[in-house]
Amino acid sequence: MRTMARQTDFSKGRLLVVDDDLVQRTIIGKIGARLGYDADIASTFEMASELLRTSAFDVMTLDLSLGERDGVELLRLIADLRLNAMPIVIISGCDERILKTTMRVGQALDLSLTCCLTKPLNLDHVRAALLLPAEDQLIPPGAAAMPGIDRKRILSALSQGEFFVEFQPKVDLRTGRAVGAEALARWRTPEFGIVSPAIFIPLIEQSGLMPDLTNRIISAAIADGRKLIAQRPGFTIAVNVSGSLLTDLTLPERIESILREEGVAPESLIVEVTESVAMSDVDRAMDILVRLRIKGIGASIDDFGTGFSSLAALARLPFNELKIDQTFVKGCERDEDMMRIVEASIALARAFGMKVTAEGIDSPQTLARVRQAGCDIGQGYLFAPSLRLERVERWIMQHESLIETGPSPMFGQQNSIEAAR
């Protein structure tokens, strides 16, 4: 192990350089020292793991090849040590696809991978990577699990009315108009505040209370969404139903009954089917979905591409909308592999005569790319996050008035994109 003291009066903190190549690690360490880091240099997995266990670092560079071991093993160790907030610069002589997949591994582990550098090293890029400010970190640290949430606590939450819905607008990518909203389950607790759906949905699936939550959310979505639908012809409200629930043959009638009570037309509702849990009985799912469709209710295949049997479900079930999962959409303009999935998903949807919605549109660049690829509808933070009813109403009104007064900055290239189609 070797250390290199910073060559500046000020300190930017501690840098850990992990590289099995003597020349490369010497160069990176020296660049770090000139930038104001005190650098610790590790040439093996074992040295690096020892340093990570005993010391704190402000940034780390990691070569994916570490002799007998590899950098991905070290990424797992970093996750186990809960060093999720430490910025990590990946360095490798491997091909681009390996680098991209490594970035995805880092994302899955909730680590703060800031960028990938390829060998031979471009020294400007090394310097820029080590200077990356903390706010440029691409991946935020993950949420910790919530203690004390069991079946009893969820039942109490259902009876106390702690679950409610927020609406995320869906925007027509051709006209820029808001054409619908997805109702999303939210949980506000007295003891933890708002609990993330990423935490409570799996807990509810495990507790067997998903049917109860689904009923509650469908009722709330239709009751709250009625106002949005009434004022806008063709506007739709989407609700999520887990694929595991498509065994309840009474579901179409229950939904129809809620629609009738609230005076909402079946055509205004879309049931989005997620496949985080494999559908246990495809024959029953076909029965349920076809009856929903006969009643005029829309059916959407949600999180497309990530489920257990997306292609089989697409071929056999009567969906009329395909929602491309946000993991493929976010940053697709910078990732050719993801863009291929987006384009192939659009082609598949077209072959089945379905509309395509892209989830996770967070930037104007992503918007431009998915519009160019031919997506019909978009959803994402670039337009709006999920909002309470009053706020989503206000958002839609303001959005519509912007559309009336001329092309919004987001849709400024509308004409040229339509011409390109």
Added chain:
Amino acid sequence: MNRLFDETVFHTLGAELGEADALEVLRVFLADTADKIAELPANGEPRALIKRQAHSIKSSAATFGFEDLSGLARELESSAETMTAAKLQDCLAALRQAFETTRQFARANLLQTRIGASS
């Protein structure tokens, strides 16, 4: 067509690290690469070892602008596992020769004419 040395690449290294540190890293490179070349198996096996060493030499040599050496290492890395034994021996000999030429050039033109002359 390959060249022995791309001066602009080495100047970039000098600008980034400062001349003294650039020369220190150059000495590290020459010593480390000499070790790697010596470790290359004379009988051409195992080829995975040759590929790994070639991979490392390729990247490091390119960092200093030693284009001939980097190019030969790249060729060896990409084909070491598939080329015939005779071709492999030719490539290993060419790599050893390119390193020797590079080392003599560096000693005569880079280390001897700058701050590092005393070492």
